[in-house]
Amino acid sequence: MRAARIWTPPTRRWRRAEAERDRAQALFEKSLIRSPIDGTVLKRDQREGETVVALAPIPLARIGDLRRLQVRADVDELDIGRVRTGQEASVYSDAFAGQRFAGRVTHVSRRMGPRNQTSGDPAEKQDAKILEVLIELDGQPPLPVGLRVDVFIRALPVASTGG
Numbered sequence: 794m795r796a797a798r799i800w801t802p803p804t805r806r807w808r809r810a811e812a813e814r815d816r817a818q819a820l821f822e823k824s825l826i827r828s829p830i831d832g833t834v835l836k837r838d839q840r841e842g843e844t845v846v847a848l849a850p851i852p853l854a855r856i857g858d859l860r861r862l863q864v865r866a867d868v869d870e871l872d873i874g875r876v877r878t879g880q881e882a883s884v885y886s887d888a889f890a891g892q893r894f895a896g897r898v899t900h901v902s903r904r905m906g907p908r909n910q911t912s913g914d915p916a917e918k919q920d921a922k923i924l925e926v927l928i929e930l931d932g933q934p935p936l937p938v939g940l941r942v943d944v945f946i947r948a949l950p951v952a953s954t955g956g
Contacts, residue, residue, distance in 0.1 A: 832856040835938050857938060862930045864896065866944040867908055867923035875948035876901055882928045886942045894934045898946060900927040 826845070836855040839845055845853060864884055868876050878901055884894040902925040928944060936942065 826853060828854075828856050830856060830858070832858045859938070860933075862934060862936060862938075863899070864928045864930065864942060864944060866926045866928060866946075868901075868926050868946070870905065870922045870924070872948065873924045876924070876926060876946055877949060880949070881947045883945045883947075884928065884930060884934075884936075884942045885945075886936065886940055888940060889935070894930050894936065894942075896928040896930040898926055899929045902926065 833856065834854050835857045837853070838851055838855070839853045864882075866882075876898065878898050880898045882896045882898055884896060885892070886894075905922040905924055908921060908923050926946070928946075930936070
């Protein structure tokens with residue numbers, strides 16, 4: 794006795810193949826991870842093949858816009874009355890000896906906080922509070938992200954209290 798073959802019209806097989814293709818495409822799309830911003834991957838925190846969950850406490854990658862470099866500077870509590878948005882700033886680094894990178898203060902935090910960086914100087918006051926300031930650098934300086942730099946802000950004169 795011969796096994797009977799069931800004949801399937803080509804259109805039915807075609808539709809089934811299209812449905813399987815669409816399902817595979819949908820699964821593939823779900824596996825893609827897209828950045829919410831345009832930028833350059835600065836650091837990958839997860840590697841290929843590692844399991845990722847939607848609400849993971851660990852970021853997948855650190856992304857930054859390298860078209861506009863910013864420096865985060867700590868302003869000592871004694872100097873905060875002399876710093877304002879729009880002031881000129883100069884940035885220097887030992888890695889680029891003798892070079893000055895110009896910028897402007899674009900943001901002055903409204904909240905005092907602990908020092909983010911220490912100099913290693915044992916005479917440095919450890920319990921000093923700072924105000925965080927953002928400085929946007931002019932042009933496209935060759936400074937890599939994360940480089941420690943020295944910042945000088947052209948300070949305003951201290952306002953006198955009439956009395």
